[in-house]
Amino acid sequence: DIQMTQSPSTLSASVGDRVTITCRASQSISTWLAWYQQKPGKAPKLLIYKASTLEIGVSSRFSGSGSGTEFTLTISSLQPDDFATYYCQQYNSYSGYTFGQGTKLEIK
Amino acid sequence: QVQLQESGPGLVKPSQTLSLTCTVSGGSISGSTYYWSWLRQPAGKGLEWIGRVFTSGSTVYNPSLKSRAAISIDTSNNQFSLNLSSVTAADTATYFCARGWAVAGCFDHWGQGALVIVSS
Numbered sequence: 001d002i003q004m005t006q007s008p009s010t011l012s013a014s015v016g017d018r019v020t021i022t023c024r025a026s027q028s029i030s031t032w033l034a035w036y037q038q039k040p041g042k043a044p045k046l047l048i049y050k051a052s053t054l055e056i057g058v059s060s061r062f063s064g065s066g067s068g069t070e071f072t073l074t075i076s077s078l079q080p081d082d083f084a085t086y087y088c089q090q091y092n093s094y095s096g097y098t099f100g101q102g103t104k105l106e107i108k
Numbered sequence: 109q110v111q112l113q114e115s116g117p118g119l120v121k122p123s124q125t126l127s128l129t130c131t132v133s134g135g136s137i138s139g140s141t142y143y144w145s146w147l148r149q150p151a152g153k154g155l156e157w158i159g160r161v162f163t164s165g166s167t168v169y170n171p172s173l174k175s176r177a178a179i180s181i182d183t184s185n186n187q188f189s190l191n192l193s194s195v196t197a198a199d200t201a202t203y204f205c206a207r208g209w210a211v212a213g214c215f216d217h218w219g220q221g222a223l224v225i226v227s228s
Binding site (some may be wrong): 001032034036042043044045046049050053055087089090091095096097098099100101102 | 145154155156157159160168169170171172204206209212213214215216218219220221
């Protein structure tokens with residue numbers, strides 16, 4: 001199985017800050033990497049797919065990069081609505097889909 | 109706009125079978141562009157993919173579930189279903205149905221989630 005490791009697990013930041021979340025895969029996944037935002041009691045929301053493609057309707061303050069085993073999600077100029085938990089997710093045709101453990105973005 | 113809605117019992121006894129149905133509206137469940145998945149999330153924990161079904165009926169499952177999961181599709185009613193057998197307390201979770209986008213390897217539409225508690 002491909003394991004996904006996110007860091008940090010918790011991130012404290014202020015409105016207006018620029019933040020970066022990292023996701024590492026236990027083996028190369030090319031660019032089969034997606035990022036989701038989840039708020040309490042809600043379903044995850046797709047933000048980015050294929051490592052760097054912004055889902056339609058998602059703010060351009062979100063951006064993704066990386067390939068192989070290391071990926072990042074960057075949020076520029078944090079807004080109050082951005083405080084949530086973020087998950088990365090990989091896809092592999094042999095092992096299916098696995099998610100990172102999540103990064104909780106908190107207000108400082 | 110595609111919408112997904114989970115339905116089924118919220119309480120299941122240990123050793124019994126958990127059964128959930130996902131009804132898709134605003135779009136057809138047929139076609140090769142998308143596949144239809146079940147995922148789950150225990151309270152306060154991360155997301156786990158359970159399995160997926162294509163319009164053809166072919167399925168792929170997470171090996172960690174040790175063949176307990178079965179997903180089926182009913183194109184005439186625009187629904188797909190999950191059966192999870194021999195449940196234990198460890199299967200207590202919020203279960204989500206989701207539409208998977210085949211060319212991108214991700215889930216672009218999700219149901220709101222259904223909490224299922226396994227308890228006697």
